[in-house]
Amino acid sequence: MKKSITNYFPQAALAVMFLFSSEFVEAAEVKVAVAANFYKPVLAIADQYQQETGHQVSVSAGSTGKLYAQIKNGAPFEVFLAADQKRPSLLVEQGLAKASSQFTYAKGTLVLWSSKPELVDAKGEILNSEIKHLAICNPKTAPYGAAAVSALQHLGIYQQLQSKFVEGQSVGQTYQQISSGAVDLGFVALSQVLVDSKLSRGSMWLVPSKLYAPIKQDAVLLNKGDSNPAAQEFIDYLRENQITALIKGFGYEVE
Known part of the structure; x- marks a missing residue:
């Protein structure tokens, strides 16, 4: 019996290592709802993210208000990139998004x-x-x-x-x-x-910025993305220096 354990343990260990090796982990998908103004930038960000991680990004664009309504009605989005701070905050208050994940990813002009x-x-x-x-x-x-x-x-x-x-x-x-x-x-x-x-x-x-309130655009992780590590990773990815530089290149300010 001891001989049997000795012979098969290395093979079992190798199998486990193979299974959990990052090289062979199945690519995940992140479902992102994005305000229409940020559609072009998020496509560029998603392309880089996919190349670096292997995870796919599914993007749906629309007005912030309509996307908010869809999320409230159960749409399967995992990340919300809004064109304001109000709707992400409301989703947090309503228990549909994670408060700790909310941050301003861009300021529009x-x-x-x-x-x-x-x-x-x-x-x-x-x-x-x-x-x-x-x-x-x-x-x-x-x-x-x-x-x-x-x-x-x-x-x-x-x-x-x-x-x-x-x-x-x-x-x-x-x-x-x-x-x-x-x-x-x-x-x-x-x-x-x-x-x-x-x-x-x-x-x-x-248009001079003094004529309108700052257009602070917030991102938030939705509850449907809480169990998807790739969704959290995408939120964090937006804060990386290379991505904030990309966002600035599209005419936004980044705090």
Whole structure:
């Protein structure tokens, strides 16, 4: 009997080592809900994360308000990258997310943008001219829409322009309306119009930050991701220096 144990123990040990070797651990999947303004950056982040870890990242984008409603209704997301602090905090209060995981991953910037060169001046004076339509995302569900409304109110021109609004359900939809030429100009996130930290095309006005509340965007680990180590790892990955540098390159500030 002793001989039998001696002969088979090394083989059993090798089998266990093989099973738990990181090289052979099955890749996991992380389900991420992301605010539309951060869609391009999160795809770049997900690509790097997948290359480094082997884990897959499934991304669903939309307005922060709509994603919040989906999460409340049981959507299978594990990580939430919002465009505000309010919704992640509410999810924590409602017992649907982990309080210790919540942090601000980016601070956004609002711009008035047109796909047409020279249409939007550097001071935004075009807002005082006779414009036909102005694209804006739903201020009730999209923080960038709320920021745009605040800016127009501070400028004292909200009432005169309100009837000209073409409202998108998310800042992603608003960007598409302007990019396609369906609407000449509108308010979007700076990150959406930059390529390699430069304006990709068209013209824009960088809306002064004093005209709207800071767009602090929080990340949080949802309860459905608590049992998935890859989800926690993805949240932590957002804090790494190489990733914060990438986020800054898309036109965001990082605290």
